[in-house]
Amino acid sequence: MKHLLKLLDLSEKEILDLLNLADQLKYEKKHGIAHKRLEGKTLGMIFEKSSTRTRVSFEVGMYELGGQALFLSSRDLQIGRGEPIEDTARVLSRYLDGIMIRTFKQSDVEDLAAYGSIPIINGLTDFAHPCQVLADLMTVREFKGLLKGLKVCFIGDGNNMANSLIVGCLKVGMSFSIACPKDYRPDESVLDFAKGYGDKFVMTNDIALAAKDADVLITDVWASMGQEDEKRIREKAFSGYQINKDVLSYAKSDAIVLHCLPAHREEEITAEVFEAHASEIFEEAENRIHAQKAVMVRLMENA
Numbered sequence: 011m012k013h014l015l016k017l018l019d020l021s022e023k024e025i026l027d028l029l030n031l032a033d034q035l036k037y038e039k040k041h042g043i044a045h046k047r048l049e050g051k052t053l054g055m056i057f058e059k060s061s062t063r064t065r066v067s068f069e070v071g072m073y074e075l076g077g078q079a080l081f082l083s084s085r086d087l088q089i090g091r092g093e094p095i096e097d098t099a100r101v102l103s104r105y106l107d108g109i110m111i112r113t114f115k116q117s118d119v120e121d122l123a124a125y126g127s128i129p130i131i132n133g134l135t136d137f138a139h140p141c142q143v144l145a146d147l148m149t150v151r152e153f154k155g156l157l158k159g160l161k162v163c164f165i166g167d168g169n170n171m172a173n174s175l176i177v178g179c180l181k182v183g184m185s186f187s188i189a190c191p192k193d194y195r196p197d198e199s200v201l202d203f204a205k206g207y208g209d210k211f212v213m214t215n216d217i218a219l220a221a222k223d224a225d226v227l228i229t230d231v232w233a234s235m236g237q238e239d240e241k242r243i244r245e246k247a248f249s250g251y252q253i254n255k256d257v258l259s260y261a262k263s264d265a266i267v268l269h270c271l272p273a274h275r276e277e278e279i280t281a282e283v284f285e286a287h288a289s290e291i292f293e294e295a296e297n298r299i300h301a302q303k304a305v306m307v308r309l310m311e312n313a
Contacts, residue, residue: 013123013130014305016116016138017177018203025147025182031304032148032297039074039300046076047307051107053077055133058084058113063271064133064141067299068110068306075303077107077310084113099126108310129309131302136170136234137197142270143174144301147182149294150226153266158183163224163261165189165217166251166278167244168196171230171270176200180207187212189220191247217251221260228268229253229278245277254280266290 011024038045053072055065065081072079087098095118102109103126111119112133123130132140151157162179164172168190176196179186186204188196192215195201204211214220221227232248233241253267267279267287275281284291 011308014140014309015119015123015130015132017140017143017174017181018199020181022181022183025144025178028144028301028304028308029148029151031307032144032300033151035303035307036297036300045074047311048072048107049076051075051077051310052105053079053306053310054082054102054106054109055079056082056084056087056109056111056113057133058111059134061112061133063295063298064110064112067302068133071299071303072306074299075306077306080106095121096125098122099124103127107313108306129313131305131309134170138174139170139270140174140178141298141302141305142171143178144305145294145297146175146228146268146270147178148297148301149268149290150266152293152297153290154225159185160225161185161187161223162226162228163187163189163221164228164230165220165253165257166229166248167194167232167234169194169230169234171228172196173200175228176204176211180204180210185210185212187214187220187224189214189217189251191215191251194247217257218260221257224261224265226266226268227253227257227261230270231272231274232278248278252278252280253283255282258283268294271295 035045055068069079099122106128108129110131110133114136116135116137119132119135132138154160162184164175172188173196176186232244267290269291273279273284275284
């Protein structure tokens, strides 16, 4: 593994290795065991999209690993003034030990990896959110004790979260159902991938069918960052695509609920369900730091 650009690039073994390392690093942090495995290393963090969890978790995580992180706003970089991504990649590769980028286009992440000579981490694009899904899988395993054989149900927009969840869950042996409006389906490349898993993948607009016997229910906001001008259209399209008490009744009685945050209560999830499952949701948020530390160690420790 040279980069983390999207989960489609990783094998089941690589995903599980990251989760196992994340568990180890979380244990060490909880027990006060120092793990300065990236001492002297520097991570550049390019942000074209604003962030709470991504910035704080990467910055604190890098500090805990003994390295340092540099916040690089696109407003402050020449990339924001038209410098080609390939030039930025080649310059920053001479200064840094790794780059995390949170941006819009997946092609920007791929180009950084193609033209640079250091590890690139996708902190989020419109296509994929691999770090979040690693944290999600870590959380599911903590609460359920395993991954293989579980059923995950996603309700809502076939966005970057849905794309990465489909790939990550299927690769580690879970089954996956998604309930989404027909005009908001996941990316075609992801659907092509999912076809290889037969009846382990189901896409429908029937929420009850998707949630039936689910071990894990997941949702995300109806309008993601950059889609604010579509808010009214999306509110109409996603009406009813909500995790609420009725939807929970279709799932298994011990089902857990996850949300990558921020959450819009009474839109994609009710306040009642959110608070009832806050322990899982905020453990999931914490696990971002542990999963991302595992990614940074694997990519940068021996680079």
